[in-house]
Amino acid sequence: MTTHSHLSRRELLGMGAVAAAGLAVPTPVWLPANAAVGVPNEFTGATALRLGMHVHGSWSEGLGSWEAQFAQAASYGLDVLYLTDHDFRATATNYLTSLAGVTWVRATTGALAQQASTANGGAIRLLAESSAAATAASVTMSIQPQPQAFNRLRTSIAGQTLEHTVTSMRLTTGARYEVVVPLSYHPAIAGRPAGAYQLVYRFGAGSGRWTENGGLTGVVGLPTAAARSVQRLSPEADVALIWPTMLASDNAMYGVSFVAKSPKKGAVADISVAGVRFLRTQNAPAAITANQARLISAYQPQFSNLTVRATTEISKTLPDMNPFGIPQYFPDYAHLPANSDAWHPAVVSDVHARGGLISWNHPFGYNTGPLLAPADRDIKRRQLFQSMMAVQHFGVDILEVGYRLRGNVDAATHIALWDTFSRNGTFLTGNGTSDDHSGQNWKNLSNGFATGVWAASRSDADLLASLAAGRAFAAHFGLWPGGETDLLVDGAVRMGSVSVATKATRSLAIWASALPSGASVQLVSGPVDYTAAVDPGTVVVRTLAASAFSAGVATVSVDTSTSRFYRVQVLAADGTLIGCGNPVWLLRSAPPGGIPPARR
Numbered sequence: 130m131t132t133h134s135h136l137s138r139r140e141l142l143g144m145g146a147v148a149a150a151g152l153a154v155p156t157p158v159w160l161p162a163n164a165a166v167g168v169p170n171e172f173t174g175a176t177a178l179r180l181g182m183h184v185h186g187s188w189s190e191g192l193g194s195w196e197a198q199f200a201q202a203a204s205y206g207l208d209v210l211y212l213t214d215h216d217f218r219a220t221a222t223n224y225l226t227s228l229a230g231v232t233w234v235r236a237t238t239g240a241l242a243q244q245a246s247t248a249n250g251g252a253i254r255l256l257a258e259s260s261a262a263a264t265a266a267s268v269t270m271s272i273q274p275q276p277q278a279f280n281r282l283r284t285s286i287a288g289q290t291l292e293h294t295v296t297s298m299r300l301t302t303g304a305r306y307e308v309v310v311p312l313s314y315h316p317a318i319a320g321r322p323a324g325a326y327q328l329v330y331r332f333g334a335g336s337g338r339w340t341e342n343g344g345l346t347g348v349v350g351l352p353t354a355a356a357r358s359v360q361r362l363s364p365e366a367d368v369a370l371i372w373p374t375m376l377a378s379d380n381a382m383y384g385v386s387f388v389a390k391s392p393k394k395g396a397v398a399d400i401s402v403a404g405v406r407f408l409r410t411q412n413a414p415a416a417i418t419a420n421q422a423r424l425i426s427a428y429q430p431q432f433s434n435l436t437v438r439a440t441t442e443i444s445k446t447l448p449d450m451n452p453f454g455i456p457q458y459f460p461d462y463a464h465l466p467a468n469s470d471a472w473h474p475a476v477v478s479d480v481h482a483r484g485g486l487i488s489w490n491h492p493f494g495y496n497t498g499p500l501l502a503p504a505d506r507d508i509k510r511r512q513l514f515q516s517m518m519a520v521q522h523f524g525v526d527i528l529e530v531g532y533r534l535r536g537n538v539d540a541a542t543h544i545a546l547w548d549t550f551s552r553n554g555t556f557l558t559g560n561g562t563s564d565d566h567s568g569q570n571w572k573n574l575s576n577g578f579a580t581g582v583w584a585a586s587r588s589d590a591d592l593l594a595s596l597a598a599g600r601a602f603a604a605h606f607g608l609w610p611g612g613e614t615d616l617l618v619d620g621a622v623r624m625g626s627v628s629v630a631t632k633a634t635r636s637l638a639i640w641a642s643a644l645p646s647g648a649s650v651q652l653v654s655g656p657v658d659y660t661a662a663v664d665p666g667t668v669v670v671r672t673l674a675a676s677a678f679s680a681g682v683a684t685v686s687v688d689t690s691t692s693r694f695y696r697v698q699v700l701a702a703d704g705t706l707i708g709c710g711n712p713v714w715l716l717r718s719a720p721p722g723g724i725p726p727a728r729r
Contacts, residue, residue: 174583189279199431227406291408451488477524488560532562598623619636635689649670650677656692
């Protein structure tokens, strides 16, 4: 059994925050370079390290901050967390630069004696007057959350300025005008409450900065703006002043709303805005790399048992891909082929040339449900396999398989796709993933799978060696906490390896730990015939109860009279897939393309 303790990670969540915003930042992004791991167990000869290989924060489109994601990773005992914000969102590619062309969502509250919410190019007008003597009313214009803010606004507030130009502003008898910027979700740390934060620029409220809503809303009070005046609103600077224990850059500009508020009849808010420009000075790759390095350095003392790597999710067109084991990588799209089928392999080749590995993400697409009918799932899987084979899977090393529902298909369909590659002698490492954007309740995520690897250390070299060799498994955070699995054939051949022998039967030892009550371990076998068959041809050859694993190990005899691969999958008592391991290939003769060095 693994001996490293997760208790210290949970205890770290109670620690007070460091003065993150003002920390001096060392140059390296990789922290720590080579952290110690627990004592290897006797079966594997290595220690299981848990990796979060596909997680998003403030430079992506979700609500989660990296502070929240660090806290989640530490609380569930992760050893290594990869920062995988989308490259085009981090660089704000094709993002809004003004209000011209914005799709507006309009809303009102209360009863209004007069109102207006109009847009003309990049200019807007808001008018609100309550019709009640003692009841407030408001008029709001918001940038459309989906798909516009989702795809053309959300990125870190680092280096962002809203250049807000007023044509005229009339605020009478306590009326107010607000520019509201929703921020990211942060956990309860350093006396701050847990929740989604927001920043409000409130005109007509005098000058100053303060918090409301239990500390979740920060307000910048501003006087009524003069006609033809320009305000340069800097969310990053204001967040730093309002919440000094918060790393200001660790917030997305999740949206923008413009609000006219009237507290009573006779109080008029009438605002004409000539335009708003979104100025971004820190969305070039070098600036993003530097800001995320500062973020890692700021949070590392607070989550000292968590090793963090900064990478990206390459997301210009599907398939999305994550590089691993190299310094943070942004493709130079300007010098890549325009055609997707050409630039994907060019990116893969570049990552390989730099010494890294790269994954094919959510192969069935990034949407979730509804779940297709079984026959339609099979059709989609076969078509996808053929299309991936046609491009030689772009030469990727890793295939994301840890999904219970993604791209309208279930876990069994994801694994069947992977098995079909295994049948055809394509040696892809399957990994777990969450693709989480929320920073909350990882254990309850449908697709909440960590990747476990058997590695000697957390160094890039050791992690990449394990991933390249298929020394990996997937385990669900909430449904199989602490789960581990491994294979050993004839006392010598490890999970992920390709072994050639002429024996008709071979001895297969299965390691499975921390099995939940009622769980079972299935041994799955499939042919290896290199026929480009579109179905995996797999069968469950053994089902073992948790009681079969004496000291974590069960040993069975397997048929190797023909070339086959074997892997295990773990089911909860109700039949839900909660984890799986990589295959071992037991062949009668050498595969046509040879055996990759890492798998020998």
